[in-house]
Amino acid sequence: MKPTVHDIAKIAGVSLATVDRVLNGRPGVRSVTRGKVEEAITSLGYVRDLAAANLAKSRTYSFVFILPANDNSFMIGLHEEVRGAVARSSAERTDIRIVDVPPFDARALVAALEAVLVEKPAGVAFVAIDTRDVRAVTERLRQAGIPMVTLVSDLPDSSRDHYAGIDNIAAGRTAGSLMGRFLSGPFLGEGGATVAVLAGSMLVRDHRERLEGFSAVIDQAYPKVHILPVLEGRDDPALAETMIADTLRRNADIAGIYSLGAGNRGLIRALHRARGPSRPLVIAHELTASTRAALADGVIDAVLNQDAGHEVRSAIRVLKAKADGLPVLAAQERIRIDIFLKDNLP
Amino acid sequence: MKPTVHDIAKIAGVSLATVDRVLNGRPGVRSVTRGKVEEAITSLGYVRDLAAANLAKSRTYSFVFILPANDNSFMIGLHEEVRGAVARSSAERTDIRIVDVPPFDARALVAALEAVLVEKPAGVAFVAIDTRDVRAVTERLRQAGIPMVTLVSDLPDSSRDHYAGIDNIAAGRTAGSLMGRFLSGPFLGEGGATVAVLAGSMLVRDHRERLEGFSAVIDQAYPKVHILPVLEGRDDPALAETMIADTLRRNADIAGIYSLGAGNRGLIRALHRARGPSRPLVIAHELTASTRAALADGVIDAVLNQDAGHEVRSAIRVLKAKADGLPVLAAQERIRIDIFLKDNLP
DNA sequence: GAAATTCTGAGGTACGTAAATCAAAATTTG
DNA sequence: CAAATTTTGATTTACGTACCTCAGAATTTC
Numbered sequence A, B: 001m002k003p004t005v006h007d008i009a010k011i012a013g014v015s016l017a018t019v020d021r022v023l024n025g026r027p028g029v030r031s032v033t034r035g036k037v038e039e040a041i042t043s044l045g046y047v048r049d050l051a052a053a054n055l056a057k058s059r060t061y062s063f064v065f066i067l068p069a070n071d072n073s074f075m076i077g078l079h080e081e082v083r084g085a086v087a088r089s090s091a092e093r094t095d096i097r098i099v100d101v102p103p104f105d106a107r108a109l110v111a112a113l114e115a116v117l118v119e120k121p122a123g124v125a126f127v128a129i130d131t132r133d134v135r136a137v138t139e140r141l142r143q144a145g146i147p148m149v150t151l152v153s154d155l156p157d158s159s160r161d162h163y164a165g166i167d168n169i170a171a172g173r174t175a176g177s178l179m180g181r182f183l184s185g186p187f188l189g190e191g192g193a194t195v196a197v198l199a200g201s202m203l204v205r206d207h208r209e210r211l212e213g214f215s216a217v218i219d220q221a222y223p224k225v226h227i228l229p230v231l232e233g234r235d236d237p238a239l240a241e242t243m244i245a246d247t248l249r250r251n252a253d254i255a256g257i258y259s260l261g262a263g264n265r266g267l268i269r270a271l272h273r274a275r276g277p278s279r280p281l282v283i284a285h286e287l288t289a290s291t292r293a294a295l296a297d298g299v300i301d302a303v304l305n306q307d308a309g310h311e312v313r314s315a316i317r318v319l320k321a322k323a324d325g326l327p328v329l330a331a332q333e334r335i336r337i338d339i340f341l342k343d344n345l346p
Numbered sequence C: 001g002a003a004a005t006t007c008t009g010a011g012g013t014a015c016g017t018a019a020a021t022c023a024a025a026a027t028t029t030g
Numbered sequence D: 001c002a003a004a005t006t007t008t009g010a011t012t013t014a015c016g017t018a019c020c021t022c023a024g025a026a027t028t029t030c
Helices: A005-012 A016-023 A031-044 A050-057 A073-087 A106-119 A132-143 A168-184 A205-221 A237-250 A264-273 A289-297 A308-323 B005-012 B016-023 B031-044 B050-057 B073-087 B106-119 B132-143 B168-184 B205-221 B237-250 B264-273 B289-297 B308-323
Strands: A061-068 A094-101 A123-126 A148-151 A162-164 A193-199 A225-227 A254-259 A281-285 A302-305 A338-340 B061-068 B094-101 B123-126 B148-151 B162-164 B193-199 B225-227 B254-259 B281-285 B302-305 B338-340
Touching: A005 A016, A005 A031, A016 A031, A050 B050, A061 A073, A061 A106, A061 A308, A073 A094, A073 A308, A094 A106, A094 A308, A106 A123, A106 A132, A123 A308, A132 A148, A148 A308, A162 A308, A168 A193, A168 A205, A168 A225, A168 A254, A168 A281, A168 A302, A168 B168, A193 A205, A193 A237, A205 A225, A237 A254, A237 A264, A254 A264, A264 A281, A264 A289, A281 A289, A289 A302, B005 B016, B005 B031, B016 B031, B061 B073, B061 B106, B061 B308, B073 B094, B073 B308, B094 B106, B094 B308, B106 B123, B106 B132, B123 B308, B132 B148, B148 B308, B162 B308, B168 B193, B168 B205, B168 B225, B168 B254, B168 B281, B168 B302, B193 B205, B193 B237, B205 B225, B237 B254, B237 B264, B254 B264, B264 B281, B264 B289, B281 B289, B289 B302
Parallel strands: A061 A094, A061 A123, A123 A148, A148 A162, A193 A225, A193 A254, A254 A281, A281 A302, B061 B094, B061 B123, B123 B148, B148 B162, B193 B225, B193 B254, B254 B281, B281 B302
Antiparallel strands: A302 A338, B302 B338
């Protein structure tokens, strides 16, 4: 039988009230007595029954999710996953509030985080933007004891407790490696190949890191591949379409395209329009309805994906654990880079 | 506030005892009264507080995991993950027992499942072997109301409730696609390429399915690639080593190897020994210490992986849900095929 | 219409923990 | 050494559900 507070009281030779005082850090216990109780706890291997404790406290974990109100499918999907979690929230003793902020707007994010500071929820998750101001607020949140999880885009070396997202450098490297290997066959050979890169914005860390990883692998392992200057499409389908169409028109010899941000609907439209003699090899991020269809059609060759549902559920699990002061299972919470070819679409 | 049994009693105009009788399917309630209560339940949107219910019942979920006592790293890792779950079990109200059976032994598996039938745990997970006898026992388990989850290797169209493992046909297709594309470059060209396939046993479904998917893609999309007859290494490193060494000696022109089972330590040893002028392209399954090292060294080019930890945790979640008659979150429980190149090793 | 049977209500105890009150004991302070 | 203070004990209520008993009401059966 699992030991209970009653067992501790018996072993330590104190009353239930004293055990409770020790367990919950309440005042009014001499250090001698506290020592006896703690000894009994460790000797019995007592672990508090969280379900019973939460029941007694009639506790609900209140979390805030700050999400950019982006127009692209990935962010819309992320929103949906959080809404799904809200729907399940009553059964999980959580109470999740969604706060929308304008995309790529550090000041709006800071303002939202400051509001969190006032509200004092049990935890907050947000898509980070990497600026000094944002870092500064996170430090204030940490001091206020509010657990923080960054979602999708990280803020390394800051006060955040955890990052629920993929390793974007590794993602970029993987894209580079696939690009290099796939190109080595039918495309390369006569001297070299030109590759275009479409990003959302170099201001967000995840995009910077993907480019970094991609370039590193290409430069090092596939020196015959030449990367054009990055196109910044602000994750906007319409903008992406014109940029890609322009680039394809100007550089007839483009052998590959790496789309490391969102807004792939535009990219795909441009590709469909530009049906030339030989289509370029395309590697994109995020499996959405449109990229999935493009993969199946052979317009896109590979899609690297992060599962928004996993990220949201992981963020919630981690916030809960942090709120309870429990350790997190790192292996469980690592968000993986999914690689989809047309053959392993789920 | 979430509605409770008290609210139901009040709304339905009955006593708490009657609500309890309805909720827990106890006898002694007229259908008119039952109707009133059920109406109140739906109108209030009542959902039973599982944590409180489990506390009241002082319930622990007892699960049995039947695992083959294989010598390869993957199965050893799987064992470890289950043991990890056992270690965490007290906090999760689970009580997991591990039963070891000899590998590739359908009769031993049947015997273990029959023992489960007697023990009547809250659920059972097992690595399936696809025979009539095994199917027959699962039907008896289903009739006994014991939730079943197949782990790693499935038993489709049987009485099992869920499969915690990857789609092996898709995995095989993915391997075929990578093999075809990677070979198209440096290896192919002058007419064709020869590929060897190393499996564990064609008696287990997962291996059959991987081969099926692999062959389908190669035959259809890469007709220049020729697949040698399958080698069956019984997931045994020593046997695999001699088989691969033999094959490499006999067929000097081998361009690729697809290792779809376990026992890769042997494969890797053979590859290291046989350092010829041009090394073959190698795609293997399961990321273990040895395949990871081989990937990093460039001896293996790609590894398809299933995360044993995820599979075990998913199996437990599903068994719990089935035991409680709750729905499972399909998206959460889908086990993904990880593709590792040397660039995205975790 | 009485007896037998079936329903229903009221109430309690339990699960393991939290949190509170109040009295009693121990300790410290002056 | 008495008074003030701190520490501890005993007890209670609560969280939401499960499960039990027993009495009384309603219904059915003869």
